[in-house]
Each structure stands twice: as structure tokens, then as C-alpha cells.
Amino acid sequence: MLRRRNLRLVAHHHSLPWVLLGLTILALGFRLVLAIGFPNDAPDDGRFYALIARNLLEHGVYSGDGSAPYVPTYVRVPGYPLFLAAVYAVCGIDHNTAVRIIQAVIDTLTCWVVAALALALAPASWSNAARRRTLVAALALAALCPFTAIYVATILTETLAIALGTALAWCSVEALARRASCDGDRPAISSRGGAWPWWLGAGAAGGALTMIRPEGGLLVAGAVVALCVSIMPQRRRVAGVRPCRIMPSLRSAGVFSLGVALFIAPWTYRNYATFGVFQPIAPQSASMPRQFVASGYTRWLGTWVDAPRFVGPFEFDLDVMRFNVDQMPDWAFDSPEERARVAGLFARYNGPTPEGASAPELLPPAGMTPDLDREFASLARERIARHPFRHYVILPATRAASLWLDTHSQYYPFEGDLFPLSALEDDHWQGFWLPLFAFVVGLYTILGVVGGLVLMRMPAARPGVWLLVLITVPRFILLASLENPEPRYTVEFFPLVAALGATASAWFVDCRARRRNDLLGAGSVSS
Numbered sequence: 372m373l374r375r376r377n378l379r380l381v382a383h384h385h386s387l388p389w390v391l392l393g394l395t396i397l398a399l400g401f402r403l404v405l406a407i408g409f410p411n412d413a414p415d416d417g418r419f420y421a422l423i424a425r426n427l428l429e430h431g432v433y434s435g436d437g438s439a440p441y442v443p444t445y446v447r448v449p450g451y452p453l454f455l456a457a458v459y460a461v462c463g464i465d466h467n468t469a470v471r472i473i474q475a476v477i478d479t480l481t482c483w484v485v486a487a488l489a490l491a492l493a494p495a496s497w498s499n500a501a502r503r504r505t506l507v508a509a510l511a512l513a514a515l516c517p518f519t520a521i522y523v524a525t526i527l528t529e530t531l532a533i534a535l536g537t538a539l540a541w542c543s544v545e546a547l548a549r550r551a552s553c554d555g556d557r558p559a560i561s562s563r564g565g566a567w568p569w570w571l572g573a574g575a576a577g578g579a580l581t582m583i584r585p586e587g588g589l590l591v592a593g594a595v596v597a598l599c600v601s602i603m604p605q606r607r608r609v610a611g612v613r614p615c616r617i618m619p620s621l622r623s624a625g626v627f628s629l630g631v632a633l634f635i636a637p638w639t640y641r642n643y644a645t646f647g648v649f650q651p652i653a654p655q656s657a658s659m660p661r662q663f664v665a666s667g668y669t670r671w672l673g674t675w676v677d678a679p680r681f682v683g684p685f686e687f688d689l690d691v692m693r694f695n696v697d698q699m700p701d702w703a704f705d706s707p708e709e710r711a712r713v714a715g716l717f718a719r720y721n722g723p724t725p726e727g728a729s730a731p732e733l734l735p736p737a738g739m740t741p742d743l744d745r746e747f748a749s750l751a752r753e754r755i756a757r758h759p760f761r762h763y764v765i766l767p768a769t770r771a772a773s774l775w776l777d778t779h780s781q782y783y784p785f786e787g788d789l790f791p792l793s794a795l796e797d798d799h800w801q802g803f804w805l806p807l808f809a810f811v812v813g814l815y816t817i818l819g820v821v822g823g824l825v826l827m828r829m830p831a832a833r834p835g836v837w838l839l840v841l842i843t844v845p846r847f848i849l850l851a852s853l854e855n856p857e858p859r860y861t862v863e864f865f866p867l868v869a870a871l872g873a874t875a876s877a878w879f880v881d882c883r884a885r886r887r888n889d890l891l892g893a894g895s896v897s898s
Contacts, residue, residue: 390507398514399479405524406471411782415687417526423447424455425464433641445642448653450582451528467526474523474530481534481866482513488541489870491548492826492835493877501877509873512818516869517811518779518862525782528583529862535580536590537866540842542573543594544835546623570598570623574630582634585652586846586860591631593842597834598624665689665739667748673854674754674762675703677769679777680788682855690738693721693731705757709750716746771851775816777858778808815865818872825878826871839867 412418419435426434426441433449434441455470462469489509493502513519522529546569573594580587635651642650648660658664672686684698696714704710722737755762780786785799789809795801823839826832843864850860 387503387507391510394507394510394514395479395482398482398510399475401514402475402478402520402523403472405521406475407468409521409524409782409784410467410471411525412467413782414525414527416528419447420452420455420528421465421467421526423452424459427452427456428459428464443645444659445646445650446653446658448582448585449638450579450584451531454531455526470526471523477534478520478523478530479514481519481530481537482510484534484537484541485513485866485870486510486873488537488544488867489873491541491544492832492870493874494826494829494832495548496829496831497877501880504877504880505873508876509870512815512869512872513866516815516865517783517808518865521782522859522862527859529859532580532584532587533863533866535576535583536587536842536863539573539576539580539590539594540839540867540870542569542576543597543838543842545569546573547597547834547838565623567623567626570627571630574627575633576630578631578634581631581652582638586849588652589846589849590842593840593845594627594838596841597838598627663741665744665747667744667746667751668739669854671747671751671754674751674766675700676854676856677702677766678773679856679858682857686855690736693717693734693736695732705754709754712750716743716750719743767848767851770853770856771847774847774850774856774858774861776809776812777861778805779812779858779862780805780808781859815868815872818875819868820871822871822873822875822878825875836871839871843867 422437423433423435423444426432426436430441432441433443433445433452435444435446436442458470458473459466486506486509489505490502493505497505519529519533522533546566549566549569574591577587577591577594581591639649639651642648646660668689669686672681676682676685681700684692685694688694694717696710696717699713704713720736720739720743724731724734778787778789783804785801785804787796787801787805788794789805792802795805823836826836847861847864850856
């Protein structure tokens with residue numbers, strides 16, 4: 372069995388267990404340093420999650436209200452608040468240090484899931500030496516990845532989402548491998564159980580992920596597509612191998628759905644029983660029924676926002692800070708008349724400025740109104756009609772580039788934008804750290820792409836690669852289409868990139884070893 376073979380990789384190589392232990396200690400130590408030495412309570416989302424957890428423990432209500440009457444809500448899925456409530460119940464209310472330490476442990480375990488995923492992706496025909504290199508490389512890339520590790524220091528969903536998303540990918544790839552084994556593409560992996568236990572694990576991970584972050588449902592959808600392809604009747608029969616029957620595959624589909632439903636069904640029932648609505652995940656607007664949402668204004672933002680630096684000042688600060696048209700880029704306007712029109716809308720949003728105000732930009736705004744929102748919606752429709760290609764192609768492509776090629780330094784002391792270089796600050800060594808982080812992003816990206824291309828050349832490994840494509844690309848497209856491109860939502864892809872990158876590094880070393888052996892063999896023959 373493949374599982375036993377993977378255990379033998381460790382048992383029959385005397386130095387490998389010590390290498391793996393050292394990498395595990397390194398991963399945990401790195402994350403504990405971040406969790407304890409660089410705690411970050413700044414994100415508003417974290418405060419809101421903690422407030423819901425406190426209300427659950429102190430008042431028994433899933434509510435985001437800071438005072439009575441604690442009205443129930445469904446604007447956030449319950450996974451992370453329940454996790455916080457569990458930690459608070461054991462360690463004390465608002466004991467966020469305990470939360471961070473637990474998250475450090477979870478993220479360290481995720482490093483091992485990345486290593487298991489890399490081994491599952493590696494073709495069974497690879498030698499034990501190549502598989503050992505894959506295991507070590509995957510664990511090292513996951514342990515040293517700074518983009519995912521920093522989130523253990525925050526009260527945000529990312530650590531749990533990364534763990535569950537990686538577990539979903541691993542279980543799904545293992546399930547596909549077992550499906551392939553009974554079609555003759557890979558050696559038989561197990562004589563018992565087949566693929567369905569792995570599909571159950573994938574479904575459970577996907578359901579839990581959706582209750583942590585609602586867009587995790589796109590990863591589930593990608594796994595569903597891969598499952599549907601895997602249960603299609605095979606057109607060929609491999610000599611000496613009995614084709615898989617359709618009923619075991621349908622059973623796999625059923626247990627996958629069961630795993631998802633185990634986590635989503637209780638929340639869906641709660642929302643229907645409490646509010647009388649069918650709401651299996653949090654609404655995209657993050658609002659309750661009949662609550663005013665500035666959807667027209669948000670639509671207008673989507674016609675020009677192409678980078679994270681505009682999200683805070685113009686979306687997160689809505690109804691909190693005044694807006695200044697001079698802070699907007701030139702491409703936000705198609706004409707001077709449009710710029711003047713936006714300035715007029717901002718003036719109505721800001722409201723009158725009291726005479727003698729020393730810092731009028733810090734005064735609270737009058738706020739967004741339904742009438743203003745309708746005018747922003749009209750402006751958005753006009754901009755889209757004038758340049759549909761820009762809106763539906765160029766802007767999403769620009770957002771995608773900014774999402775992936777960001778330095779991903781958020782929540783580090785030196786966080787910031789790499790460009791312009793002249794704006795880098797010396798206080799936290801931005802001139803050193805930000806270029807280094809940009810280089811590491813490029814390194815992981817190149818390794819991941821090369822690993823994917825290497826595996827695509829091997830028929831037995833292609834299903835796993837296609838699965839990773841199916842569970843990542845749709846979600847990435849969704850993130851690029853939104854008006855609030857936040858790079859932190861893309862860090863969940865880096866463990867998958869690390870797993871692919873590990874296969875690339877193992878393949879590269881294996882190629883060099885074979886070339887060296889060929890040269891030595893040629894030299895011995897000539898002599």
C-alpha cells in the first residue's frame with residue numbers, strides 16, 4: 372500500500388527522521404515567534420469575530436452587537452467564532468495569546484499536510500530517493516513560507532482556512548489516486564476501502580472550510596467537478612484489470628456530499644428557523660435583511676479599483692472617514708466632467724464643514740444615503756457601458772496581478788507596497804524585507820509552475836494537477852472580479868504551490884543525478 376511505502380521512506384533512511392523532526396521544530400518555532408513576538412489585533416474582522424465569540428459564551432446568542440438586546444445575525448459563518456469561543460471557554464475570555472499559540476500548532480500540522488499532498492501528487496513510479504526529496508522539500512517549503520505563517524499572529528480565519536483547504540486538496544488527490552489505481556493507471560493502493568473514505572474526508576474538510584470562509588465553497592465545487600469526472604465510465608479496458616464499477620463511485624459521491632452536509636446543514640437550519648430564510652453561507656453583502664447596503668457605490672468602485680491600496684480609504688472607511696477626490700487615480704475618471712461629478716457626490720457624502728475646524732478631513736462624514744447610492748450606481752453603469760472590455764477583462768487581470776504579485780507582507784512590522792521604491796521607509800528595513808518577500812513570491816511561483824508542468828507530462832499524475840487547478844482557479848477569478856482585492860485572501864494557495872514546487876525540486880535533483888550517472892557511465896565505458 373502507498374501509505375506503508377511512505378512510512379518505509381522514513382523508516383529505511385536513518386537520517387530522514389531527524390531531518391523531518393528538525394524541519395517540524397523549525398516550523399513550530401518560527402510560528403511561535405510570530406504568535407508571541409508579533410501579535411496583531413488591528414484587523415476589524417478579528418474584533419468582530421471575538422465579539423461574536425464573547426456573546427456566545429456570555430449571552431448564549433450568535434450576535435455581533437456590543438450591547439443588549441444582542442440581536443442574532445448571520446453576516447459571518449460560524450466556524451471561526453466557534454473556534455474562538457472554544458478557546459475562550461478553556462483559557463479565558465479574550466485570551467488571544469492562547470488562540471495564537473493554538474493557531475501556530477495548527478499551521479505546523481498543516482506543513483505536514485502539505486508534505487502528504489506532495490507525496491500524493493508524486494507519481495508512484497518515482498524512486499524512493501525521489502519521493503524522499505519530495506517529502507523533505509515540501510515540508511521545508513511549507514515550514515519556511517512567511518506568507519502563511521504570519522496569520523497565526525492575527526485573530527483572522529486564514530490559519531484555519533489554509534489548514535482545511537490543504538486537507539481538502541490532499542484527501543481529494545488521494546481519492547483520485549485510488550480511483551486511478553483500479554483503472555490500471557497506478558498500482559493498486561489498498562485492497563480495502565477504496566476511494567470513498569478519502570472522499571468523505573475531503574467533503575468534511577470542504578464543509579468545515581465553507582463554515583470558516585464562505586468562498587471556500589468554490590474549492591468544494593472544484594472537488595465536485597473532479598469527482599464527477601472520476602466516476603465517468605472508462606472507455607478503455609486495461610489488460611488484466613477489471614474496470615471500476617459505477618456504484619462504488621456513486622457511493623464516493625454520496626459520502627463526499629455527506630461530509631459537506633455535516634457542517635453546512637446545521638447552520639442552514641439555524642438560519643431558516645431563526646430568520647425564515649435559506650442562507651447556507653454568509654451573504655456577499657455581509658448585511659441582514661432590509662439593512663441598507665451601498666451596492667451602487669460598491670459597483671462604482673469595481674469600475675476603477677485595481678489595487679489593495681484603494682480598498683481601505685474608499686471602501687472600508689465608508690461612513691467612517693471623509694472622501695477626497697484628489698486621492699483617486701487619474702484612471703478613475705473618463706473625463707474632467709466625470710471627475711467634477713464625483714467631486715460633487717463626495718461633497719454631499721462628506722456634508723458641510725463647520726467654520727474654524729482645525730482638521731476638517733478628520734470630521735465624520737454625513738454618510739452614504741440611498742439617493743447618493745443610486746447616483747453612484749448610475750455612474751457605474753455609464754462607465755461599464757463606455758468600456759466593457761476594460762471592466763470585464765483589463766481590470767480583473769490587473770487585480771489578479773496585484774493579488775498574486777503582492778509582497779504578502781501584511782501584518783508584519785515592515786508591511787507595505789514595494790513600489791515606488793523611493794517611498795520605502797527605513798524604520799522597519801522595508802528596503803530589505805519587501806524586495807526579499809517579492810523574490811520569495813517569485814521563487815514559490817516558478818517552482819509551483821515548473822512542478823505542475825512536470826507532473827502534467829506524467830499521465831498518472833495529471834488528475835491531481837487538474838484537481839488543484841479546479842479548486843484554485845475559480846476562486847482566484849472570483850477574487851480578481853471583486854472591487855476589494857485583498858492579497859490575504861490568496862495566501863491559501865501557497866501551500867498548494869509549495870506541494871507542486873516540491874515535486875519540481877525533486878525532479879530537478881533527480882535529473883541532475885541521472886545526468887551525472889550517465890556521464891560517469893560513459894566515462895567508464897570509454898576508459
